[in-house]
Amino acid sequence: MSVVVGLDLGTTTLTALALAADSGDVLARVTVPNRAETTSAADKARGRSEWDVTRIAETACQCLRLAADQMGAGWSRLAGLGLTGQQHGCLLVDGSLRPLTPLVNWQDRRGEEPFPGTTLTFTEQAAAMFDERYPQRTGCRLASGFMATTLFWMEIYRVLPPGAKACFLTDYFGALLTGAETPVTDPTFAASAGVYDVRAGAWADDLIAALGLHPTLFPEVRPSGSLLGTIAAPMAEATGLPEGLPVFVGVGDNQASFLGGVAERDETELVNLGTGGQVSVFSEEFLYDPLLETRPFPGGGYLLACVGLCGGRTYALLERFFRQVGGDLFEIADERSLYQTMNRLAESVSPGADGLRCEPYFTGTRHDPSLRGQWTGMSAENFTPGHVTWALLEGMARALKDGHEVVARRSGGVKPRLVGAGNGVRENGLLARLVAEEFGRPMEVPRSREEAAFGAALLAGVGAGVFPDVAAAGRLVRYA
Numbered sequence: 001m002s003v004v005v006g007l008d009l010g011t012t013t014l015t016a017l018a019l020a021a022d023s024g025d026v027l028a029r030v031t032v033p034n035r036a037e038t039t040s041a042a043d044k045a046r047g048r049s050e051w052d053v054t055r056i057a058e059t060a061c062q063c064l065r066l067a068a069d070q071m072g073a074g075w076s077r078l079a080g081l082g083l084t085g086q087q088h089g090c091l092l093v094d095g096s097l098r099p100l101t102p103l104v105n106w107q108d109r110r111g112e113e114p115f116p117g118t119t120l121t122f123t124e125q126a127a128a129m130f131d132e133r134y135p136q137r138t139g140c141r142l143a144s145g146f147m148a149t150t151l152f153w154m155e156i157y158r159v160l161p162p163g164a165k166a167c168f169l170t171d172y173f174g175a176l177l178t179g180a181e182t183p184v185t186d187p188t189f190a191a192s193a194g195v196y197d198v199r200a201g202a203w204a205d206d207l208i209a210a211l212g213l214h215p216t217l218f219p220e221v222r223p224s225g226s227l228l229g230t231i232a233a234p235m236a237e238a239t240g241l242p243e244g245l246p247v248f249v250g251v252g253d254n255q256a257s258f259l260g261g262v263a264e265r266d267e268t269e270l271v272n273l274g275t276g277g278q279v280s281v282f283s284e285e286f287l288y289d290p291l292l293e294t295r296p297f298p299g300g301g302y303l304l305a306c307v308g309l310c311g312g313r314t315y316a317l318l319e320r321f322f323r324q325v326g327g328d329l330f331e332i333a334d335e336r337s338l339y340q341t342m343n344r345l346a347e348s349v350s351p352g353a354d355g356l357r358c359e360p361y362f363t364g365t366r367h368d369p370s371l372r373g374q375w376t377g378m379s380a381e382n383f384t385p386g387h388v389t390w391a392l393l394e395g396m397a398r399a400l401k402d403g404h405e406v407v408a409r410r411s412g413g414v415k416p417r418l419v420g421a422g423n424g425v426r427e428n429g430l431l432a433r434l435v436a437e438e439f440g441r442p443m444e445v446p447r448s449r450e451e452a453a454f455g456a457a458l459l460a461g462v463g464a465g466v467f468p469d470v471a472a473a474g475r476l477v478r479y480a
Contacts, residue, residue, distance in 0.1 A: 111144025273424025
């Protein structure tokens with residue numbers, strides 16, 4: 001029996017998962033919190049999001065070692081390691097893979113800052129420098145948090161380190177594992193930069209040049225799940241993985257979650273609720289819609305994804321508000337989670353929240369970053385924590401339904417199966433129920449709790465020759 005491992009470098013947590021390739025049984029699973037954020041309070045107020053990649057790498061090694069301890073002797077049957085992680089974001093390294101900047105992750109909002117001397121934001125100015133039809137090549141519109149936007153900001157403010165190489169977090173850790181000095185990415189991550197020609201399968205040098213950047217700044221692109229290298233001796237000691245174990249080129253977490261959560265890709269719509277939210281379907285052909293992103297998929301084809309929707313970060317804002325009320329008004333410094341209490345209060349409220357309605361776009365949307373959230377219809381009767389919570393959850397479900405309708409319209413109809421993935425589905429049964437009701441279909445949930453890590457493990461199995469292709473690997477997905 002071959003064993004494949006997937007590692008997910010997520011925003012909130014990191015997960016390592018070992019998978020029996022013959023049965024799909026999870027043999028080991030370890031999830032640890034990602035506590036590497038270094039953003040100061042002042043920078044958070046400005047919308048910045050910066051992270052210590054060295055600390056993330058140390059946490060990832062710890063995660064793999066703990067999984068190795070769970071596996072015991074079974075670790076010797078490993079066929080390969082697959083990698084995934086948060087899409088978008090940007091890290092700059094030198095020729096020895098030494099970090100020159102923090103990881104500026106996908107939540108960073110510096111692209112929404114005013115561009116000097118204009119009324120435009122950095123993102124708007126960058127997009128104005130392109131041919132207006134550029135999204136039909138890149139599959140997406142530029143947004144804050146994209147690699148190209150962050151690099152453009154650095155170039156304008158002359159803080160772009162000379163001789164640097166840009167990469168994604170997963171690329172960086174893959175290079176560390178294999179002892180490489182130069183990071184390598186794949187089309188799924190490259191497309192998330194905003195200047196990758198998805199249809200041509202190459203960096204769009206004309207778009208890069210329009211931003212005053214040089215093509216050599218961007219990493220080499222190799223096929224998703226192709227051989228990256230093997231575990232180097234120092235990292236074997238740090239991770240507990242055997243030296244020489246094949247490591248495969250990483251894949252974006254949206255695509256990895258689809259791989260690890262969807263057994264029948266042509267029949268299924270995936271709702272992924274993590275820190276953010278996405279609605280995705282598979283397409284054999286490149287289809288463009290200004291409200292969607294068309295993302296490369298491992299092995300061929302594309303995901304049509306409505307992204308930047310409401311997820312766990314949205315619900316966390318309300319939880320933080322309630323916690324602040326306790327601290328500021330009652331001097332109660334209780335660090336226990338309030339989510340279960342919030343859900344209990346919400347479940348006592350009737351559907352519709354007695355007229356209270358929430359538009360939960362507190363940080364804007366991918367297509368309108370200036371949009372802000374609001375509660376309307378507030379009355380003396382519905383101005384309670386339970387009503388406010390219920391209205392927010394209904395608003396989140398409604399926003400996902402709006403995304404679903406765009407995807408269904410562009411892909412030619414509603415898929416017969418609905419799958420829910422991510423901790424927002426698993427940990428919040430009330431939200432999952434509301435989403436299923438909005439979509440008008442029962443929601444299936446994968447048996448494996450960590451779809452992105454599961455998908456990365458499946459892709460490693462394809463790379464190692466354990467599975468003939470991604471479709472065959474997907475048959476190991478089971479539902480609870």
